[in-house]
Amino acid sequence: MSLPAKKEFWQAVALSADVGRKPWRVLLDGAPIVLFRSSTGISALFDRCAHRLVELSTGKIIQGEIECPYHGWRFDGDGRCTAIPGHVGEMPHYRVRRYHAIERDGVVFVAVGTPSGEPYLHCMQGKDVIVRRVRSSTQSTVIDAAENILDATHTHFTHKGLLRGLSAKRHLVRVEVTGGEGWVEACYTGEERQQGLISRLLEGERTKTIGRFRYPGIAELEYWGKGGLVLATTFHLRQADERTVEGVGWLIGQRQGGFGHLKALAFKPLFNIALGQDRRVLKSASDNALFPPQVLPAIGPLDFLRRDISAIMDGKMPSAATEPSVHQIEL
Ligand code: FES
Ligand SMILES: [Fe+2]
Structure with a gap:
């Protein structure tokens, strides 16, 4: 079969309306992802601060960057740490994982790998x-x-x-x-x-x-x-x-x-x-499937x-x- 692996597919994870001025957390196959509006459009990062691993989604968006609520480290839409409040001198390099993200027809799509082409939307796509x-x-x-x-x-x-x-x-x-x-x-x-x-x-x-x-x-x-x-x-x-x-x-x-x-x-x-x-x-x-003995439906x-x-x-x-x-x- 020549279909690309699942990670190369766009997956619908949220509605555009979910991601407003505040960040929005979603889970994709067990991975926490924070969605927010950065200066380059919709961004998706692994929802864990590089510093003490706090959920970035509980922080704020400031000028298109996400600010961790613990010590205020900031990350841009690509996941690069851009500010460490109180630090004087050259910025060290820290980053969190970034995912590909796009919005189509009011829905936010994320891909774990590198998707090719446009996401499939719905069965009446392009119709009136x-x-x-x-x-x-x-x-x-x-x-x-x-x-x-x-x-x-x-x-x-x-x-x-x-x-x-x-x-x-x-x-x-x-x-x-x-x-x-x-x-x-x-x-x-x-x-x-x-x-x-x-x-x-x-x-x-x-x-x-x-x-x-x-x-x-x-x-x-x-x-x-x-x-x-x-x-x-x-x-x-x-x-x-x-x-x-x-x-x-x-x-x-x-x-x-x-x-x-x-x-x-x-x-x-x-x-x-x-x-x-x-x-x-x-x-x-x-719930009921969890009781032993394990059986197949x-x-x-x-x-x-x-x-x-x-x-x-x-x-x-x-x-x-x-x-x-x-x-x-x-x-
Ligand atoms: S845990 Fe995020 S800034 Fe310290
Ligand atoms: Fe039903």
């Missing part, structure tokens, strides 16, 4: 759509959180009434699983309009639903109607620390005059309710994407790339 940006955190792993977003079968239980109706009625649905280097998707057709609150408020007739995973940790959902895309979401997931997944993403709606904006406004709070419901089950699974007959998500995360080609499959399920 309405977007809302969201950030959330869940006690889980990237694979469990990604699978949760893409899993159509939990909605009847976890999101009863919100994404699905209250009745137990199901419909025969066709699922087509395809994939390629760094991605796998499931496309659901034949579904009747969903009876949950979100669908009734925001959707007309649905023609297809697509759930897609992209390397290294991107989960996206697309709801298509007769007139094209209705709603979509792209979530960039990353392991913050061992037990916490953070997601930064976009909620995307079709532009339909003022109505589109109203829908987009309604989508976010409803989406947040769904997120809370998912957070509860994921935390339950994460079962991959059931409807878990079409799990093995391929895990292959993609390991940098391998998903099996759906060479063997696309079609299934019938009741949804």
Whole structure:
């Protein structure tokens, strides 16, 4: 497989709005990173003062440099120490690690290595759509959180009434699983309009639903109607620390005059309710997994994407790339 290593990828770590006049701390694969606005734009440094290792993110930004709250050492956007208050004479050289950082469409991206090219943003990138940006955190792993977003079968239980109706009625649905280097998707057709609150408020007739995973940790959902895309979401997931997944993403709606904006406004709070419901089950699974004996979760007959998500995360080609499959399920 010729995809570059994960460290060479831009990873979404924060919303631009998070990084204002104060520094903002994020965790990326267990590493603390401080984001701040320096004289050269957005900067990302290892969040640890070179002197006594205090969190720089608890300090202040002064003229585009970050000042440690302990003895006031200052670091510029490249991580170079520029001031040691009280010191007379030539400045000794100290520095903290700097990461590549950029902002695109209201989101801050950081790369651990040297990224090439532009970050992937969302599934409707470049189209005339309405977007809302969201950030959330869940006690889980990237694979469990990604699978949760893409899993159509939990909605009847976890999101009863919100994404699905209250009745137990199901419909025969066709699922087509395809994939390629760094991605796998499931496309659901034949579904009747969903009876949950979100669908009734925001959707007309649905023609297809697509759930897609992209390397290294991107989960996206697309709801298509007769007139094209209705709603979509792209979530960039990353392991913050061992037990916490953070997601930064976009909620995307079709532009339909003022109505589109109203829908987009309604989508976010409803989406947040769904997120809370998912957070509860994921935390339950994460806590419960710790009890001995250690077991692997079962991959059931409807878990079409799990093995391929895990292959993609390991940098391998998903099996759906060479063997696309079609299934019938009741949804
Ligand atoms: S610990 Fe940061 S200045 Fe001393
Ligand atoms: Fe869910």
